[in-house]
Amino acid sequence: MITFIQQFLNGLTIGSFYAFIALGYSLVYAIMKLINFAHGDLFALGSYVAYSFLVWSAAALASVLGLWGALVVAMVVAAISVAIAGLVMERVAYRPIYPAGRLPAVVSALGVSIFIENFIMLVWGPRYQAYRSSFVPVGYFQIGELRISVLQVVILISAVILLGFLYWLIERTTFGAAVRATAQDRETAALMGIDFRKVIRFVFTVGPALGAIAGVMVGLYYRQISFSMGWVYGLKAFVATILGGIGNIPGAMVGGILLGILEAMFAGYVSAAWKDVIVFLVLMLILIFRPRGLLGEKVAEKV
């Protein structure tokens, strides 16, 4: 039972990382019908930006705001920087080739991915970097045999708040309706007075910002970051996106959480070494039996 609860909580935690990243894929796909393969690398970039920011200012900030305050500032800094990177990416790598169709844009996305990954390697080096113990909160709660770190609790609570806010924004406000309308039919959305460029800016800001926040959380949770981490997390979050139904915002959240729990359970009960296999097995199964994903709408599109 203890293992189960422990793994369940671990799964929720990893799952919220996936959910954050998956949202970025899904938002961009919904509007642009583009799979932004560079998204995982934006997540890694966020992790590194916060890392450097903390190395540079954690001590000074912590003395004023406390450690948690410093971490919040680091997250905001990472989110803003990566959102800017996302906007630049859209402007430089995607907008010029939109007219050429969807496939060239995917190739461009792969190019951006390679670019960012190597950029991180050149700036921060090919070795692992470690989030220092001085800026990772260490407390934990002990309930019987169950041990939950304070960090994990904070991650889960912030995930609930952030995902809840985004759900509200997309599903309950008129602006969210405008985003969903644009996803369904860009031309008619324009006839409603919705500025397509504004919606593009929105998805290329919010997606990367959420990815960056996940990047900081992963850094704090695992302590170790590498320039290639974007690839692994990006791919898994992409599986989560497909699982929930690509282009569907609640779907990305559900897919991420489910995948995290599945992975943690598999690692806890079967084999930790094989946990990545289960993720891609899920991808194959979902593509075979329910290609539109759990919450996905009809994929039948005019081609």
Add this chain to the structure above:
Amino acid sequence: MLLSVERISVYYGAVEALREVSLQVDEGQMVGVLGANGAGKTTLLKAISGLVPVKGGTIVFQGKELTGIPPHEIALMGVTHVPEGRGIFPTLTVEENLNLGAYGRPKDEVARAKERVFALFPVLQERRRQLAGTLSGGEQQMLALGRGLMRNPRVMLLDEPSLGLAPILVEEVFKTIRGINREQGVTILLVEQNARKALNLVEYGYVLETGRIVIEGPAEELRADERVRAAYLGGRAIRGR
């Protein structure tokens, strides 16, 4: 003149879709554009609302040039385009669809506009929480028209509102459109394949053939015109299409 189109041409790649088309719509008028499938009727409306770029010519609305302005800004200026096939958002609720009709307007104004639309189409109020895709064809057309009215448009461009509807619903939709024009005072530019119905509704009509205006005139003149009768009013078919 509320809306004045002067000699516009539109190309899709190398294909000429419209050639030097001109038409005028006066304040409060209902004007019709008739023509067979592929004559360029939809393209004409899309050119006015900015969805397709115009090569040459001018489109002037309330004294302002529309060519080159992006479609969402044209919509905000009070030109409402109800597209072919209704263009409702199926996975949004009826109410969300209506709200988007007045996108960018202040909340209280949206609420007032919604009250007016609900008064006009009570069925939409009953179904406000339903997904728009679950409405029947007739109700979807009501939603499309109601959404178009949300912004208090100066002019409404209606693209084949009778398309795909049962005859009895067609009758009702045309009656509603007449009401929107006569009672609400909204200027309407109506595109229709159903020439007989359209000519009973509009004051002035244009006939579009392969991208060109071939005949124009007051509705009663068009109804009497031999060519129009032959080609569009089910007189003896002289030509293959």
